[in-house]
Structures are given as C-alpha cells and as structure tokens.
Amino acid sequence: MKRVIIIGGGIGGAATALALSRVGIEPVVYERAKELREVGAGIALWANATHILQKLDLLETAMQVGCLTTNYQFNSHRGRELVNIPVDRFELPVIGIHRAELHQLLWRNVPGEKFILGETFDRFEFQGDGVLAEFASGLRVEGEALIGADGLRSRVRSAILGDEPPIYRNFKTWRGLTARIPAAYRPGYIQEYLGGGKGFGLMMLGKGKMYWYAAATASEAQPDAARGRKKELEAMYGDWFPAIPELIAATDEANILTTDLYDRPPKQPWSQKNVTLLGDAAHPMLPTMGQGACTALEDAYVVAQCLRSVLIAQASPTQLDPSLAFQQYESLRFPRTKAIVLASRRSGKMGELSHPLAVGLRHTLMKVMGSAISNSFQSLHAYRA
C-alpha cells in the first residue's frame, strides 16, 4: 500500500480518499474542521457525476437517499416557461441529494482512521522521493504524494501557483431547505426563475426535503439586512411566481445560508512533482452550471485511475512515481474543467442583466435557442470520466 496525503475532507477530498482506497492506495485525509460535515443545502448530481458514483459502487445507495430528477426548466420570474431540458435521456440517473448525504456516502466507505480532523495544513516540502506536510499544530507527516483538496482558498494551490485571491463575481446567494412542497412544483423538475439581476431555483432532494437557492447581484461581503435574511428575501421575491414566496415563508431563518460567489481564471500548473490539486482548489467555478462538486467527483476518480495505471506499469511493486500520474491527470482534467469554469462565468454574466429590455431580450433568445441550450447541457452531462 502507498500513502497519499489529502488536504481537505470536503466532497472532493472524501471522494478522492474513497477512489484511492478502491484501487489499493492508502489515503490519509487531513481536515481543519473538528468534524466531517457539509452545509445544509442540496446538489444536483448530473449523469457525469452519477457515472462516478456507479464506478465507486455508490449509485444504488445514492438513489435511495436522493430524489430522481427528470427535467431542468428555466422560466421567467412570473413562471412563463423559457426552456425545458429533459435530463433523463442517459443510461444513468440524475439525482437531487442533500450535500451531507453525499458527503457521508463517500467518507463512510473509507475507514474512519483515515480522516485526521482538526489539523490545519500549513506548508509542504519535497523530501527525497516523498513529500513532507506540516500543520499549524506542529504535526509533520510524510507521504509519497500530496493532493490539495482544500477548496477555494487552497494553501496547497498558493504554494504551487502563488496566485491572486479568488475573484468575486458580483453575486450573493441564499440557500434554504424546507419540508414544504409547493402545489405548483412539478415532481422531478429543477425549476429556475430568472428576473433582472436575480434568480431563484428549487428542486426536491430525498427524504421529502425541498431545496431552494436564490442569487442576486450585490457588492462583496454584504452583511444581512437588519430585518433578517427571510424578510429580505420576502421583499426581493414577493411578486415572483407564487411557489417562491411560499417556500421562503415556509423556511426557518436558521435554515437559510448565504454565500458570496467567487471563481478564478483557469490556470496551470496544478501539479508540481508529486503534489497536485483537485476540486475547488484546482478549478473553482460559479455554481451556475451546477458542476463544482460534480467535477470534483470526476477529478477524484481520474486521479485514482492515473495513480493506479502508473503503479501497474512500474517494475517495482513497492514504489510509486506519482509525478507521472499527476501529469496525466492534469492533462486529462484541465481542458474539461477550464471549459466549465468559463461557461459558468458566461452564464453568471447573463444573470447579471437587470435592465428590463435586456432581460426581455435574454428571455426571447432563450426561447429561440432552447434546443441549442438543451444540447449544450446534454453534452456536458454526456461526459464519462
């Protein structure tokens, strides 16, 4: 068994730990949080991601704890349909799932002692054929390779690329969970409503939970309105499609999260010798295509397969040369993730339009280009890592 250090135990790090252990490579995950947890929100796992769950033997369980999704529908803010994309035309399902359920599915299938919690990674250095990682606690650990899955503000990334902070992309988001299912909700649908500089989406997760998300243009790090998140949202969406104010009213204020949206321009290298990046650390993107976690799953599977093929190809069964595998991984993953980062940003730009004429034109174009929009989603989801 070979030991690979993973920094970060989010969806990307947990998926990598599982994918590595499935190919006989020992992962050890170091996570700064004191417990493994994900935020209370949902995720759509498109067919490109459920393919990875199938490869990891998790698809059936994911289908039990999630909810099958059949259509992705875009509407005007008052509910006029603009585009309706069937997403159930693949050999694999699309699943709406609570992030915590997905996260648990991944880490529960790896022995618990492989997750070291409460350790904040500080720096690494190359040591002989291996790599030494140092943590804020003074802990020092050696491994044959290190994978930075430490998210948007990755320290591993800054050691490799030394780049600028992530870029704020002019959107604040709100995410909520409730058991209320509006009468107007169409089962199996992800329904999005688009207005001037604002949007709102809703979808079913498993276990009878309804997940909704809202985004609006705002300057960076805006504090909550003094009257509270819920009241602010009620004012913003009060005259939208009636299911929207109904959902906001039915959600506990404590179950509403806010997040500012950032990404980074696609940039290489991700890898330096036996150290590489994965998930948001490698390619942070706006959530407008819903692919951040899905591509982190793809990365996890591909990096494990690349390490496995190098292991098999090498003459000595006890030595692993990860640098070769990481080069191969990066060359497979960079072009796809670059395209999605850029497409997500273009989609974010369209969402920024606020002048009623521009919004009307956008909606006319969406109606006219319905089948082109549908095809571009289908080709994104058709990818099999």
Ligand SMILES: Cc1cc2nc3c(=O)[nH]c(=O)nc-3n(C[C@H](O)[C@H](O)[C@H](O)COP(=O)(O)OP(=O)(O)OC[C@H]3O[C@@H](n4cnc5c(N)ncnc54)[C@H](O)[C@@H]3O)c2cc1C
């Ligand atoms: C509003 C919103 C909606 C989204 N919706 C979707 C969606 O529908 N579908 C989808 O596919 N994606 C979605 N995403 C994107 C998705 O959430 C991310 O792409 C995904 O969570 C990235 O996973 P990750 O493991 O790479 O990073 P993270 O989830 O950020 O995990 C990084 C982990 O590293 C740990 N860490 C950080 N620094 C250190 C350190 N120095 N030492 C040790 N540990 C460290 C952190 O504590 C964290 O646990 C959305 C994102 C947002 C903001």
